[in-house]
Amino acid sequence: SPQAWSGPAPFNRLIYPMPPKSGGGLGHHLTLDLSGGARFGPDVEWVDKVDYTVDPGRASSFYPAIRTFWPGLPDGALTPGYAGVRPKLSGCGQPAADFMIQGEAGSAGHGVKGLVCLYGIESPGLTSSLAIGEHVARMLLLGAS
Known part of the structure; x- marks a missing residue:
């Protein structure tokens, strides 16, 4: 707080x-x-x-x-x-982890068509938000989510 x-x-x-x-x-x-x-x-x-x-x-x-x-x-x-x-990806006593972008496909995929999940995006993600948005748009447009 x-x-x-x-x-x-x-x-x-x-x-x-x-x-x-x-x-x-x-x-x-x-x-x-x-x-x-x-x-x-x-x-x-x-x-x-x-x-x-x-x-x-x-x-x-x-x-x-x-x-x-x-x-x-x-x-x-x-x-x-x-x-x-x-939104933390690492717990107490663990080293800090970067944010994660999870789409439908790939080894970490969730299998839901058209869904892109963004995890652990803290302050550095605000700086990266335009690039993250472009990446997600490419994933959706190319069907590689």
């Missing part, structure tokens, strides 16, 4: 510290929103079942991480954001 900063954004650019060695995510980074605010995170919590409950107690892990690049972060300044499920 990301944590929101309630005042104006404290920085005017994104901040991405080195990700934790534990893996699973990018760490407690800073992103800016369109309303001039800022969010830190999201963090990673491995779960066995989907639960969208936001745990306000998770904020305590954010403060020391954020203070590595913003020592002046006041106590109590963060508010819980939202909860969501990120």
Whole structure:
């Protein structure tokens, strides 16, 4: 769950510290929103079942991480954001895996004509989204899905 900063954004650019060695995510980074605010995170919590409950107690892990690049972060300044499920192809303790495009044919195919499944597309996928769209269109047009 990301944590929101309630005042104006404290920085005017994104901040991405080195990700934790534990893996699973990018760490407690800073992103800016369109309303001039800022969010830190999201963090990673491995779960066995989907639960969208936001745990306000998770904020305590954010403060020391954020203070590595913003020592002046006041106590109590963060508010819980939202909860969501990120599309991970690898689990806790496993090396990170790239996204996967699965069509009808091939050894990893699912056998459903005209269906293309896109798995595990996180932030790098946004950068690649036009190329991914072109690849999927070629798969469908050539019948190689």
